[in-house]
Amino acid sequence: MFQSKLHSNAIGLRHSLLQGVASAAPAGAAVATFTGAAFYARGALPLTALIAFFVVLLNGYIISKISMKVSGSGGYYDYVKVGHGPSVGLFTGYMYIFYQIMAIAFVALSIAVFVPAALSYLFNINISPIFAVPLLLAALLYGFVVSVRGIRISTSYTMMMALIEIGVIVAMGFYVLATHPSINNPSVFSLRFSDYSPNPIIGVALGVLLMYTSFAGFGASTPLGEETKNPKVSISKSVLYSVIILGIFYVFTAYFFTVAYGPTNMANYAGALVPGISIMGSFVGGGAAILITVLFINSLLTGLVVLTNATSRVLMTMGRDGLVPKALSKTHGKRLTPYISAGIVTLSAFAISAIGVEILGGFNAFIMAAIGATLGTLFVHIIINSAFPSINKKFIGRFGLRNILLSSVSIVIFLFIFGSTFMGVPNPAVVGLTVFITDPVLTGSLAFILWTVITVAFMYIKRRRLKELKGTRSMESSMDTVSK
Numbered sequence: 001m002f003q004s005k006l007h008s009n010a011i012g013l014r015h016s017l018l019q020g021v022a023s024a025a026p027a028g029a030a031v032a033t034f035t036g037a038a039f040y041a042r043g044a045l046p047l048t049a050l051i052a053f054f055v056v057l058l059n060g061y062i063i064s065k066i067s068m069k070v071s072g073s074g075g076y077y078d079y080v081k082v083g084h085g086p087s088v089g090l091f092t093g094y095m096y097i098f099y100q101i102m103a104i105a106f107v108a109l110s111i112a113v114f115v116p117a118a119l120s121y122l123f124n125i126n127i128s129p130i131f132a133v134p135l136l137l138a139a140l141l142y143g144f145v146v147s148v149r150g151i152r153i154s155t156s157y158t159m160m161m162a163l164i165e166i167g168v169i170v171a172m173g174f175y176v177l178a179t180h181p182s183i184n185n186p187s188v189f190s191l192r193f194s195d196y197s198p199n200p201i202i203g204v205a206l207g208v209l210l211m212y213t214s215f216a217g218f219g220a221s222t223p224l225g226e227e228t229k230n231p232k233v234s235i236s237k238s239v240l241y242s243v244i245i246l247g248i249f250y251v252f253t254a255y256f257f258t259v260a261y262g263p264t265n266m267a268n269y270a271g272a273l274v275p276g277i278s279i280m281g282s283f284v285g286g287g288a289a290i291l292i293t294v295l296f297i298n299s300l301l302t303g304l305v306v307l308t309n310a311t312s313r314v315l316m317t318m319g320r321d322g323l324v325p326k327a328l329s330k331t332h333g334k335r336l337t338p339y340i341s342a343g344i345v346t347l348s349a350f351a352i353s354a355i356g357v358e359i360l361g362g363f364n365a366f367i368m369a370a371i372g373a374t375l376g377t378l379f380v381h382i383i384i385n386s387a388f389p390s391i392n393k394k395f396i397g398r399f400g401l402r403n404i405l406l407s408s409v410s411i412v413i414f415l416f417i418f419g420s421t422f423m424g425v426p427n428p429a430v431v432g433l434t435v436f437i438t439d440p441v442l443t444g445s446l447a448f449i450l451w452t453v454i455t456v457a458f459m460y461i462k463r464r465r466l467k468e469l470k471g472t473r474s475m476e477s478s479m480d481t482v483s484k
Contacts, residue, residue, distance in 0.1 A: 004320055004329040006073060006226045006313070007151055007336040013234040015155040016221040020242025022158035023217025023310065025107055025303030027165035030253035031276030031296040032114040034214065036370050039270035041207025043263030044200070046188045048207035049254035053247035055208070055417070056215045058410045059381050060243035062388050063219055065403075067236040069395045071225030074317035075310065076384055079222075082394065083387025086321075086469035087459060092383050093318050094455040097345075099376025100311040102447070103216050104140070104349035105356070106369035107303045111139045112353070113362040118274045118293045121281070132362055136353050143304025144346040147312065148332065148339040151227050154305050161302040165295045166249055172292070173256040176283045183259045206441075209378075209417050213370045214250060216377055218242045220306045223313035270363075312342035322465050323458075364440040371444025376451075378414045385410045 034045065041048045063079075072078045076096050081089030112135040116127035146154050177184065191200045221238040225231040253276075260279045261269055269275050277296065281289035316338035319329030328341045356365030385407045389399040459466070 002327075002330045003333060004316065004331055005336060006331060006338075008227060009229045010150075010152050010227045011155050011224065012229045013237060015152075015159055016224055016228050016234050016238040017241055018159040018162045019155060019221040019224065019306050019309070020218040020238060021166070021245050022162035022302050023220035023306035024215055024242075024246050025110075025299045026162065026214075026246060026249055027169055027292075027295045027299035028107070028110055028114075028303060029214040029250065029299075030169060030257065031292060031299075032110060032118075032274050034211070034254060034257065035270040035272070035275065036213070036367055037207040037210040038258075038266055039367075040203045040210065042203065042266040042269075043188055043258060044191055044204055045207065045258045045266065045269075046251065046255040047190065048204055048211045049251045050189060051204070052208045052211040052215060053243075053251055055410075055413055056212065056218060057243050057247060058406065058413070059385065060218060060240050062385050062406060062410060063222070064236040064240040066384070066388060066391055067222060067225075067239055068232050069391055071228075071231040071235055072317065073223050073226040073313045075219065075223035075225075075314050076380055077314050077317060078225075079384055079391070080387050081469075083390040084383070086466045088383065088387075090318075090323050090459055090462060090466060091455055092380055093314060093323065094458060095376055095380050095383075095452070096314055097311060097318075098448070098451045098455075099216075099373045099380065100307060100314075101345060101348045101352065102369050102373035102376060102444075103213070104143070104304060104307045104311070104345065105353040106213065106216075106366065106373050107300050107307065108136045108139045108349060108353050109356070109362065109366040109369055111297065111300050112136050112357065113366050114274050115297060118277050118296065121274055121278055122286075122289060122293060129362065132357050133354050136357070137350060139301060139304060140346050140350050140353075142301050143308045144342055146305045147308040148335060148337045148342050150335045150337060151224070151309070154309055155224075158302045158306050161298055165299050165302075166245070168291065168295060169253060170249065172280060172284055172288060173252060176260060176279075177256060180260075180283065185259050185263060188255060188258050188263050205417060209374050210367075210370055211250070211254075212377065212417070213374045215243070215246055216373055217303065217307055217310070218246060220310045223310045223317075226313075308342050308345055311345045312338045315341040315345065321469060323462055360438055360440060360443065364438065367440035368444040368447070371441055372447045375418065375445065375448040378418045379448075379452075382411050382414050382418075385414075 037048050038045045066079050070079050070082050077089055077093035080092040112132040119125040119127060146157065219239050221235050225235055228234045257276055257279055260283060261275055272278060277289050277292055280292045315324060316329045318324045319326055330340050331337060332339045356368055360368055388407045389403045392403050393399050
């Protein structure tokens with residue numbers, strides 16, 4: 001019988017707190033990957049950051065409240081399993097694995113697309129597109145190796161990197177705004193500069209969708225409950241504080257980079273690929289541009305470590321429950337990490353990103369992964385938020401009017417953003433069949449739909465095991481009631 005055990009009490013609040021921040025790769029998002037949101041929102045990029053912040057904050061509050069009642073290595077899968085039962089839990093778990101793997105592919109593609117652009121800008125070194133796939137592989141292997149070395153090692157590393165990258169970029173941002181006060185322009189927090197055609201509102205909605213991807217991973221600490229001291233308190237605080245830190249940082253950097261680049265020039269922002277680095281080079285100097293490039297690359301690598309940590313633990317937990325092959329629940333004898341699950345996650349992300357590069361090209365593959373990841377994230381969070389009142393009912397005996405209201409408001413917001421994605425799919429009669437088929441918004445949306453269908457099929461395949469888990473859960477609930 002193989003081992004399926006994690007390192008209990010290995011980390012504390014300060015380690016778990018920064019996992020949600022590091023998972024989002026904040027320097028990578030600010031310097032380069034905001035380009036996806038800017039492509040649609042244009043000069044209203046700061047507005048999209050502010051809207052996304054409030055949306056994520058509401059969701060983070062709900063998840064932090066759930067974390068006070070449920071903890072373990074299953075994260076969102078465990079939350080929904082408690083709130084809605086094993087069947088919906090399985091659905092959530094599979095959808096979580098999908099969007100996390102897409103998010104890992106998204107971060108790896110960020111390295112493959114933006115690092116060559118940064119080297120070209122800084123040193124006039126032109127890297128051939130044929131090296132995109134090797135770059136993807138190297139980045140993903142890095143995330144895998146650091147992740148499986150041990151939870152204490154990986155979280156200590158990611159915690160320090162997150163603090164350094166945020167501190168340096170914020171300091172440089174304040175310096176640029178203080179020394180160039182004429183660039184300040186609060187109008188970027190309105191629709192004035194959203195020249196997306198034909199509808200600025202759709203442009204901002206798609207911008208919010210892609211900006212939401214920058215927050216993806218704010219709940220990265222939730223699968224660390226089995227390895228964290230005082231998990232219910234630590235994880236709850238980690239989720240909420242991660243959202244607040246990321247939100248303030250993203251709103252500030254979106255504003256800073258937009259006014260520095262020029263709100264009316266934002267149509268060219270995405271095409272610049274690494275606009276954050278060029279801005280630093282122009283306003284601060286070549287040394288600052290090089291430092292930001294180093295932080296940018298390290299930020300993305302750090303994000304891969306955290307995402308691999310979280311995803312592998314959820315997959316491991318589902319293996320324990322018999323909803324994926326049992327071998328995926330195996331942990332390393334010495335390091336107590338789910339190395340087989342981590343390997344499967346890494347290989348899957350590599351396949352998606354490599355195929356995406358070959359078929360769509362680097363930047364379009366990057367947008368495709370972002371769309372797929374965000375649709376999955378929104379869908380899973382809709383399910384989690386709908387489970388919030390039920391979880392309260394199980395633990396405190398009532399749904400709670402405020403809990404129902406918070407869940408309802410968040411679900412309505414998510415549904416609006418969710419639906420806006422499909423409104424962004426181009427009309428084949430206008431763009432032509434070839435462009436339509438290879439459109440990244442379409443391909444990302446289709447990947448999400450296809451995986452949803454596959455997940456429903458797995459629910460049918462695993463129906464017997466789900467009944468067993470439901471019976472076990474009912475017995476545990478009865479024992480809890482007796483003990484109370």
